Amino acid sequence: MLRKxxxxxxxxxxxxxxxxxxxxSYWLPALLADELPENDCPPVxxxxxxxxxxxxxxxxGRYGLMDEFCAHRGVSLxxxxxxxxxxxxxxxxxxxxxxxxxxxxxxxxxxxGFAKKIKLRGYPLVERGxxxxxYMGPPEAQPPLPEWEFIMVPPAHTFSSKxxxxxxxxxxxxxxxDSSHVSWLHRGDLDSDxxxxxxxxxxxxxxxxxxxxEVAESPGGLxxxxxxxxxxxxxxxxxxxxxxxxFTMIAPRGHHSxxxxxxxxxDDDTCWTWSYDxxxxxxxxxxxxxAMRDGxxxxxxxxxxxxxxxxxxxxxxxxxxxxxxxxxxxxGVDGIAMQDASLQESMGPVVxxxxxxxxxxxxxxxxxxxxxxxxxxxxxxxxVAPPGVDAAHQKVRSAAIVLPPDVPFTEGARDALIARPEVxxxxx
Ligand code: FES
Ligand SMILES: [Fe+2]
Numbered sequence: 001m002l003r004k005x006x007x008x009x010x011x012x013x014x015x016x017x018x019x020x021x022x023x024x025s026y027w028l029p030a031l032l033a034d035e036l037p038e039n040d041c042p043p044v045x046x047x048x049x050x051x052x053x054x055x056x057x058x059x060x061g062r063y064g065l066m067d068e069f070c071a072h073r074g075v076s077l078x079x080x081x082x083x084x085x086x087x088x089x090x091x092x093x094x095x096x097x098x099x100x101x102x103x104x105x106x107x108x109x110x111x112x113g114f115a116k117k118i119k120l121r122g123y124p125l126v127e128r129g130x131x132x133x134x135y136m137g138p139p140e141a142q143p144p145l146p147e148w149e150f151i152m153v154p155p156a157h158t159f160s161s162k163x164x165x166x167x168x169x170x171x172x173x174x175x176x177x178d179s180s181h182v183s184w185l186h187r188g189d190l191d192s193d194x195x196x197x198x199x200x201x202x203x204x205x206x207x208x209x210x211x212x213x214e215v216a217e218s219p220g221g222l223x224x225x226x227x228x229x230x231x232x233x234x235x236x237x238x239x240x241x242x243x244x245x246x247f248t249m250i251a252p253r254g255h256h257s258x259x260x261x262x263x264x265x266x267d268d269d270t271c272w273t274w275s276y277d278x279x280x281x282x283x284x285x286x287x288x289x290x291a292m293r294d295g296x297x298x299x300x301x302x303x304x305x306x307x308x309x310x311x312x313x314x315x316x317x318x319x320x321x322x323x324x325x326x327x328x329x330x331x332g333v334d335g336i337a338m339q340d341a342s343l344q345e346s347m348g349p350v351v352x353x354x355x356x357x358x359x360x361x362x363x364x365x366x367x368x369x370x371x372x373x374x375x376x377x378x379x380x381x382x383x384v385a386p387p388g389v390d391a392a393h394q395k396v397r398s399a400a401i402v403l404p405p406d407v408p409f410t411e412g413a414r415d416a417l418i419a420r421p422e423v424x425x426x427x428x
Contacts, residue, residue, distance in 0.1 A: 002353040002369065010372055011168045011350050013265040014050035018380045019372075020265075023049055023245055024137035025379070025389050027146040028264050029274050030065060030125060031055055031132040032162060040082045049136060050267040054078055055125060056098070059085045064098025065134050066122035071102060096120055129153075131160055131274075147391040148247065149419040150260075150276040158278035159292045161299045164308045165263075165341050168350040169246060169271035173263040175340050176248035177368055179226045179240055180361035183209040185339050188329045190253075193336065195277070195288065195297030199254030201400050201428040204228045204236035211238075213360065215367050216410050220244055220393025222371065223417060224364035225409040230402045236428065237409045239417065241396045242368055244375060244388035249398040250298075252427035257284060258398060259298050269349035272307075275299055275337065280397070281424050300337045309338055317342040395419040399426040 002010070013020040028048065035044050036057040043056035045068060052068040054077045068076055070089040079090040086103055088095040094115075095104040100122025108114040123134045124142070129151020135142050150158050165172050175181070182190075183205055190202040208228035216223045220243035230236040238251035241260075249260035262274035275298045277284070284292075295301035300309040311318040317333045319342075324332030333342045358366060371387070378384040387393055399416040403409065416426035 001356045001358060004354055006369075006373060007350075007353045009376065010369065011170050012268055013169070014268065018376050020049050021137075022376050022379050022386055023265065024135075025141065025143070025386055026137075026245065027126075027133045027135050027143065029131045029160075029162070029262055029272070030134040030264075032160065033127050033130045033132055036063065036132070043078055043080060043082055043087055045076075045078050047266045048134070049265055051136070053123070054080075054087070055132070056082050056087050058082070058087075058098050062098045063125035063127065063132060064096075064100065064122060065125040066096065066098075066100035067120040069120075070094055071118045071120055072105075094118070098122070098125075129158060129160070130155065141385075143385075143389045144391055146394055148394050149280060149397065150278040152419075152421075153278055153280060154283070156283035157280070158276065159257075159284060159289055160274065160276040161292065162272050162274045162307055163300050163302070163337065163341075164266075164306070165271050165273045165345065166269070166313060166349070167271065167341075167345045167347065168268055169263045169265040171344050171347055171351045172271055172273060172341070173246045173248065173261075174365045174368070175344050176250070176261050176263070177222070177224050177240055177242050177364045178362070179224065179238055179250075179364075180211055180213070183211070185330050185343070186336050188327065189336050189339075193296055194291045195256055195259075196253050196336075199256065199428065201236060201238070201251075201253050204230055204428075205238075208236075211361070213363050214409060215363050217367075217371070218243070218393075218396070218417075220388040220390070220396065221247075222364060222367055223410060227409070233405055234402050235405055237399070237401050237403055237413065239399045239401070239409060239413055240364070241398050241417070242364070243393055243396060244386055245372065247388065247394075249396065251398045251400040252425050253400065254427060256427075257288060258425055258427070260398065261298070273337075273341065279425075280419070281422055295335060295337070298337050300335065309341065311335070311338045311342070313342075313345055397425055400428045401426045402428055 054068040075091045080087045086095040093106040100120035102118035211226040214225045224240040241249040246263040252258040257279045259277040319332040375386040403412040
């Protein structure tokens with residue numbers, strides 16, 4: 001449970017808010033590289049942290065992210081012409097380069113130097129791992145580029161997607177660190193989804209619906225351990241990584257790829273759910289890639305031409321009450337991603353955390369909120385860079401591991417929780 005002012009603090013991320021300023025300390029995923037597939041391709045509208053922006057790729061392949069609206073009289077540059085190293089407004093022809101600098105005002109004599117004085121707010125946009133990353137904070141505090149393992153492995157090893165989520169970022173992120181719901185909400189999918197099925201760990205999950213949670217602080221956030229019974233008195237541990245502000249990595253299953261999310265505020269009522277899948281030591285197979293594109297695992301199918309899920313709140317997520325009654329799915333909604341999103345969106349855009357009744361399985365969520373509150377206080381009052389900005393905090397892995405009962409997971413899985421190139425993940 002949070003007080004109203006704490007809930008407001010954590011859920012409001014627009015310009016000038018404390019949490020919004022802290023989010024602007026990080027490199028954030030802004031677009032899939034595929035959204036700007038070639039030089040001089042059409043520009044793309046992007047809304048992040050309540051700012052309306054336009055992204056484009058110029059004649060020389062440089063990426064830019066800047067204010068969506070022309071400095072002349074506020075026309076959207078989405079209608080602009082992307083040509084000859086700049087985006088030209090379709091109304092009176094003012095032209096901007098990738099930094100947002102105005103380079104041509106056709107009505108004014110070039111000698112007047114007028115264009116030089118006009119600049120739109122612009123942010124860097126950099127491709128890494130098939131994702132375009134932006135940094136929206138003060139230039140003097142810009143950290144080195146992100147080093148999450150899913151963007152550092154060879155391109156053949158990794159796959160990312162994004163989907164529109166019609167809820168605040170925090171309740172979506174809290175779903176990502178709440179592994180107690182897996183034994184309920186997703187129980188029908190563990191043995192049917194091609195990206196999950198066949199793992200020995202699935203049986204431990206299904207046989208023990210009362211996991212015991214142990215949460216420990218990590219350099220960048222939290223290790224969230226969920227312990228279930230295995231054979232011979234041993235424990236099956238699923239260890240989720242949460243790195244501030246909103247990166248999560250779910251424990252792997254068997255030989256499958258490992259996956260997780262980023263939740264990035266679009267505004268206070270919607271967010272992008274980024275979903276990545278990769279394998280540290282092998283290429284994804286054609287079958288896996290096809291399944292991911294087809295919306296299996298943590299990915300979704302879309303309304304054509306958009307990143308809105310095909311099953312969405314306007315069609316009640318295509319709920320199938322027959323499948324629910326028959327036990328094929330627990331909630332009646334198909335697919336792991338929309339099972340999560342449907343319930344998180346059902347809470348309303350911003351859930352009222354003053355009215356919750358939390359239990360011991362919510363410890364990960366409680367600790368994450370406290371860590372965020374602490375970090376935002378230190379950042380706002382003393383300018384302390386928040387956890388997760390440092391690339392060393394990003395070199396993490398989730399793990400699934402069977403340990404003797406007397407070994408704490410933070411010791412037994414110590415090495416497995418660090419991303420090391422060409423080392424296999426710990427997975428059951
Ligand atoms: S509004 Fe863009 S050039 Fe006039
Ligand atoms: Fe889930």
